[in-house]
Amino acid sequence: MAGTRTRTVTKAVVTVAGLGTRFLPATKATPKEMLPVVDKPAIQYVVEEAVAAGLDDVLLVTGRNKNAIENHFDRNWELENALEAKGDHERLARVRESSVTADLHYTRQGDPRGLGHAVLCAARHVGQQPFVVLLGDDLIDPRDPLLETMLDVHARHGGSVVALMQVPRDQIHLYGCAAASPTDEADVVRIDDLVEKPDADRAPSDLAIIGRYLLAPGVFDVLRATDPGRGGEIQLTDALRTMARSGEHGPVHGVVFRGRRYDTGDRLDYLKTVVSLAVERDDLGPQFRGWLRTFVAELPA
Numbered sequence: 001m002a003g004t005r006t007r008t009v010t011k012a013v014v015t016v017a018g019l020g021t022r023f024l025p026a027t028k029a030t031p032k033e034m035l036p037v038v039d040k041p042a043i044q045y046v047v048e049e050a051v052a053a054g055l056d057d058v059l060l061v062t063g064r065n066k067n068a069i070e071n072h073f074d075r076n077w078e079l080e081n082a083l084e085a086k087g088d089h090e091r092l093a094r095v096r097e098s099s100v101t102a103d104l105h106y107t108r109q110g111d112p113r114g115l116g117h118a119v120l121c122a123a124r125h126v127g128q129q130p131f132v133v134l135l136g137d138d139l140i141d142p143r144d145p146l147l148e149t150m151l152d153v154h155a156r157h158g159g160s161v162v163a164l165m166q167v168p169r170d171q172i173h174l175y176g177c178a179a180a181s182p183t184d185e186a187d188v189v190r191i192d193d194l195v196e197k198p199d200a201d202r203a204p205s206d207l208a209i210i211g212r213y214l215l216a217p218g219v220f221d222v223l224r225a226t227d228p229g230r231g232g233e234i235q236l237t238d239a240l241r242t243m244a245r246s247g248e249h250g251p252v253h254g255v256v257f258r259g260r261r262y263d264t265g266d267r268l269d270y271l272k273t274v275v276s277l278a279v280e281r282d283d284l285g286p287q288f289r290g291w292l293r294t295f296v297a298e299l300p301a
């Protein structure tokens with residue numbers, strides 16, 4: 001399916017402007033997106049996910065204190081030369097891996113006025129094409145492709161597509177929540193309404209928006225006209241709600257994701273991410289699994 005898709009979507013916008021206060025003091029001088037997940041910073045997984053889905057023009061919407069992200073994706077000649085001189089080709093390859101083969105761009109979100117505002121900062125770069133937004137905190141397991149499915153749904157229906165995941169009711173207040181109707185395709189729903197971070201007793205469903213969106217460019221005009229919402233911030237969820245209700249910029253569909261997603265902005269989830277990805281690694285996995293089995297067996301109840 002992906003091979004036959006007409007390539008109308010080539011740009012990705014990755015939002016990394018958050019302060020990372022849940023990880024203080026680690027994030028006092030280091031962006032939270034640079035925290036390592038095994039041996040790669042979290043943001044590298046996100047950029048690689050975009051590139052793997054064929055989105056090779058990636059704009060990172062950053063904020064203050066995020067210079068380390070730019071440095072990470074740049075070449076580091078000093079380090080490369082030193083490793084070359086030592087003949088350490090394995091580590092050299094790993095350093096070069098991080099200068100991904102995408103066309104990377106950066107823009108700053110001057111005021112932290114919410115996710116909708118961060119997306120609006122990408123308007124000039126994106127232009128009039130549909131584009132993908134990836135939230136830098138959300139890590140989708142590389143073994144469970146999600147963007148490909150969203151791109152396929154977009155190729156068939158146009159409009160916008162959001163990624164959804166069923167979450168326990170007591171978690172829904174942490175997410176944008178969708179009221180949706182089934183379609184004749186498994187795990188593809190039509191979005192009727194959206195609400196940002198509802199209380200559990202008012203949530204229209206248990207379908208949470210996770211951090212992947214494929215947006216019609218009309219979203220920029222809608223965002224410009226969107227008043228601050230929850231938390232006094234301009235919410236992307238509110239703009240999508242307007243679009244779903246009016247249909248003016250095409251339909252809004254949801255893809256219900258049943259794979260593995262990690263919130264690396266949450267400390268407990270971050271630990272789970274590191275363990276989940278480390279046990280599967282060819283190099284570290286066998287030894288780590290062995291140690292983990294013993295460790296778990298000896299854990300006090």
Ligand code: G1P
Binds near residue numbers: 196197209
């Ligand atoms: C943002 C969005 C929310 C979405 C969530 C996914 O919230 O506003 O709708 O469900 O990302 O991670 P945040 O987690 O930035 O507060």
